[in-house]
Amino acid sequence: MASFPDAEAVVCDLLEQVAPTATYLDVGWDENLPVIQVNRVGGSADSVTDVARIQVAVWAQSRAQVWQLANQIRDLIRFAGNTRVNGVLIDWTEEAIAGQQVPDVDPDDRRVISTFQFAFRRHFA
Template identity: 45%
Template sequence: MGMVMPPFPDAETVLLALLEPLAPTVTATPAELVPPLIRVQRVGGSDDGITDHPRMEIACYGKDRAQAWQLAEQCRQLVLGSVRTRVDGVLVDDARTDNPPAQVPYATTEDIRRVVAYFRLAWRRPRPAARPAEEKVH
């Protein structure tokens, strides 16, 4: 029987913790959106059994174009600067931009703007807990 490995860290939770100092962060856009707001969502990725490579979408909402773009750039720099740091107990091995920030239409009666970017991160799963030595049978 193979070893049951611990799960990889929850990528959305890691990014929520990383980006929270910039603005309120969520994993789903609320019906009553009050900018500034950051929404994070895992939108793909892969793993090799050792390292998880989540592809993350970060959507930044601002009360106007300037606020949305400024928040998106702050997010990008924080994500790229997270390499070799611990975020919510997770050591970030790598971070890169997949698609740089781009304004995406957001249907609303207010002039709320949305800027979306995609990032690829990398981290390993937590080490499995040590198993007690098997007792010898005589």
């Protein structure tokens, strides 16, 4: 049976070279910065291609570091189309929403959130 790859897992594997990645953050996560959180927040699929909309949040110790990492992630994703990550082909990528540092209740929250689209084909077992 053919199925689409787990988009969150593929993106976590891709971004692991920048900083540790997770789809959820355990208690105490903020003691080991930087960290990248990856979550699928939508998308669409047809019989051949899954276009996954992936939100990437990066936390770091300082505003300068978080923006440096966010830009590194952006470049890595921009050039990830037509490449393989752990055997999974990423057909193409696209930035949907550029990085934003949303104000938080905690003024020390150094987080940049971006949203990207990744296209994957079905994999046959």
